[in-house]
Amino acid sequence: MTDLIRSTAAELAAKIASREVSAVEVAQAHLDRIAEVDGAVNAFLHVDTEGALKAARKVDDDIAAGAHVGPLAGVPIALKDVLTTEGVPTTVGSKILEGWIPPYDATVTRRLKEAGVVVLGKTNMDEFAMGSSTENSAYGPTRNPWDLDRIPGGSGGGSAAALAAFEAPLSIGTDTGGSIRQPGAVTGTVGVKPTYGGVSRYGLVAFSSSLDQAGPCARTVLDAALLHEVIAGYDPMDSTSINAPVPPVVAAAREGANGDLSGVRVGVVTQFSGEGYQAGVLRSFEAAVAQLKQLGAEIVEVSCPSFDYALPAYYLIAPSEASSNLARFDAMRYGIRVGDDGTRSAEEVMSLTREAGFGPEVKRRIMIGTYALSSGYYDAYYGSAQKVRTLISRDFDAAFATVDVLVSPTTPTTAFPIGERTGDPMAMYKADLCTIPANLAGNAAMSVPSGLSDEDGLPVGLQIMAPALQDHRMYRVAAAYEVARDAALGATVISGVPQLAGAR
Amino acid sequence: MPSISRDEVAHLARLARLAVTDDELDLFAGQLDVILQSVATVGDIATADIPPTSHAVPLTNVFREDVVRPSLGQQQALAGAPAAEDGRFRVPRILGEEA
Numbered sequence: 001m002t003d004l005i006r007s008t009a010a011e012l013a014a015k016i017a018s019r020e021v022s023a024v025e026v027a028q029a030h031l032d033r034i035a036e037v038d039g040a041v042n043a044f045l046h047v048d049t050e051g052a053l054k055a056a057r058k059v060d061d062d063i064a065a066g067a068h069v070g071p072l073a074g075v076p077i078a079l080k081d082v083l084t085t086e087g088v089p090t091t092v093g094s095k096i097l098e099g100w101i102p103p104y105d106a107t108v109t110r111r112l113k114e115a116g117v118v119v120l121g122k123t124n125m126d127e128f129a130m131g132s133s134t135e136n137s138a139y140g141p142t143r144n145p146w147d148l149d150r151i152p153g154g155s156g157g158g159s160a161a162a163l164a165a166f167e168a169p170l171s172i173g174t175d176t177g178g179s180i181r182q183p184g185a186v187t188g189t190v191g192v193k194p195t196y197g198g199v200s201r202y203g204l205v206a207f208s209s210s211l212d213q214a215g216p217c218a219r220t221v222l223d224a225a226l227l228h229e230v231i232a233g234y235d236p237m238d239s240t241s242i243n244a245p246v247p248p249v250v251a252a253a254r255e256g257a258n259g260d261l262s263g264v265r266v267g268v269v270t271q272f273s274g275e276g277y278q279a280g281v282l283r284s285f286e287a288a289v290a291q292l293k294q295l296g297a298e299i300v301e302v303s304c305p306s307f308d309y310a311l312p313a314y315y316l317i318a319p320s321e322a323s324s325n326l327a328r329f330d331a332m333r334y335g336i337r338v339g340d341d342g343t344r345s346a347e348e349v350m351s352l353t354r355e356a357g358f359g360p361e362v363k364r365r366i367m368i369g370t371y372a373l374s375s376g377y378y379d380a381y382y383g384s385a386q387k388v389r390t391l392i393s394r395d396f397d398a399a400f401a402t403v404d405v406l407v408s409p410t411t412p413t414t415a416f417p418i419g420e421r422t423g424d425p426m427a428m429y430k431a432d433l434c435t436i437p438a439n440l441a442g443n444a445a446m447s448v449p450s451g452l453s454d455e456d457g458l459p460v461g462l463q464i465m466a467p468a469l470q471d472h473r474m475y476r477v478a479a480a481y482e483v484a485r486d487a488a489l490g491a492t493v494i495s496g497v498p499q500l501a502g503a504r
Numbered sequence: 505m506p507s508i509s510r511d512e513v514a515h516l517a518r519l520a521r522l523a524v525t526d527d528e529l530d531l532f533a534g535q536l537d538v539i540l541q542s543v544a545t546v547g548d549i550a551t552a553d554i555p556p557t558s559h560a561v562p563l564t565n566v567f568r569e570d571v572v573r574p575s576l577g578q579q580q581a582l583a584g585a586p587a588a589e590d591g592r593f594r595v596p597r598i599l600g601e602e603a
Binding site: 102103240315342385388389440 | 508513516517518519520521522523524525528531532535536538539540542543544545546547548549550551554555556557558559560561563566568576580581583584585586587593595596597598599600
């Protein structure tokens with residue numbers, strides 16, 4: 001059974017398709033693992049045992065009947081609790097949606113089910129995806145399998161921790177400012193933010209609609225690519241979905257695994273270094289760049305001066321959109337209702353419900369957004385932030401005119417201790433320093449582990465950014481790097497996760 | 505240098521329909537002040553000649569054929585409601601006593 005939970009998704013799919021192992025056995029092995037370790041990790045908010053086994057049985061029946069199944073059929077997945085699942089609770093990590101059972105599937109959910117991917121359950125997250133540590137979940141923090149006293153990143157800490165704890169070989173995250181990539185970096189896993197519009201947002205509970213993007217999380221680059229192709233593609237139900245072919249990411253990952261990057265131009269973003277960056281993170285990053293050079297890539301330094309303003313621009317744009325999006329939580333149509341005693345007005349009930357249902361970070365962001373959109377402040381705050389967004393896109397355009405991909409550390413530090421930044425919102429926001437530009441410009445970006453920081457033994461992530469709809473470029477570079485990294489280490493990064501004790 | 509007072513935070517909370525407590529007001533006033541001062545730096549480079557970007561993908565209107573498609577039934581739509589009555593959402597009174 002240990003073999004099954006440590007296998008890659010590609011290996012599991014092959015074994016299931018050839019009937020060497022059944023999808024039910026694979027699902028059960030992961031459900032057993034969750035039962036064993038999730039008391040300590042808290043990666044899952046809800047485990048759908050019955051649904052998972054039923055879906056697995058269907059895949060086994062289809063294969064037995066000789067039906068053609070998809071490349072990930074029977075492989076289990078953990079789904080971030082921000083995507084709706086028909087008949088299965090969806091809370092977004094918030095009290096305000098406690099007990100809500102959606103009447104419909106998100107497009108991502110539907111595509112997974114149609115591909116025979118087995119949904120194990122829903123993963124923990126910062127409330128409404130607002131946070132960088134999963135400490136803002138209303139249901140308790142998720143713990144990092146590398147060190148249970150440290151954060152697993154956020155907002156998708158549950159999806160990343162589930163991979164690192166071998167509770168699932170695949171997971172889905174969503175990335176508004178780094179919520180897929182930063183958790184990937186601090187848990188030693190792969191996380192991909194596809195080009196904005198590459199994966200449908202239908203059924204994704206909105207935080208910041210112009211930035212939110214769902215994407216694949218996995219323990220290997222190829223697994224992420226296989227999942228990417230299952231969930232991506234045009235969806236008429238999302239007006240910002242891109243009506244263009246899905247970039248050939250699986251082919252690119254296979255090509256990259258050949259280990260040749262000659263002719264590829266890699267730009268090192270000079271802004272993402274220096275003060276605030278942990279020395280061990282920078283050393284890991286420099287070693288990764290040297291590795292890319294050995295693989296044949298041409299390395300150049302690229303300056304993107306507007307990136308220094310990405311963080312402030314993001315913390316105006318995202319809260320502004322959030323303050324508008326979260327107005328729908330009005331205690332009338334879904335979610336909890338507080339204080340409806342027959343005397344209070346709808347407005348009073350609404351205010352009491354939102355007060356009780358939202359946590360402090362959500363309230364802060366709603367109020368910042370309300371402020372930034374107020375007449376008199378709009379031009380100075382929201383308007384200026386939108387101009388910075390233009391400048392960041394121009395920096396990317398100029399950079400990609402001379403290089404194929406850009407690289408940087410994914411996040412300035414390794415996983416920090418739980419509780420260290422909860423009292424200081426600005427310190428928490430800085431975890432997103434390097435990831436935000438790609439959200440503002442909408443291009444593709446991913447994090448791939450670059451080994452462990454030499455001073456604390458915790459995982460570090462290498463961020464690779466590519467132009468919009470050129471997602472395959474970064475997969476090729478990441479896959480080549482992954483092979484070289486493992487050869488140099490003599491093992492995969494993820495194999496260094498300490499043994500987790502059984503459930504407490 | 506922008507700064508935000510406790511009263512202004514209370515006003516924002518009212519606008520955002522958040523019945524915040526006095527303790528929260530004390531906490532948020534300090535935190536929002538720090539955050540707003542930090543994010544105000546966007547003004548340093550946002551000069552008048554730069555057009556704003558609202559969206560990474562150029563948006564055009566999307567049309568579809570006007571055909572009837574399956575949608576949620578009444579029961580499904582009401583299933584997640586905090587209160588329902590006679591097949592409808594039941595809501596608290598929406599008018600004030602003096603109205």
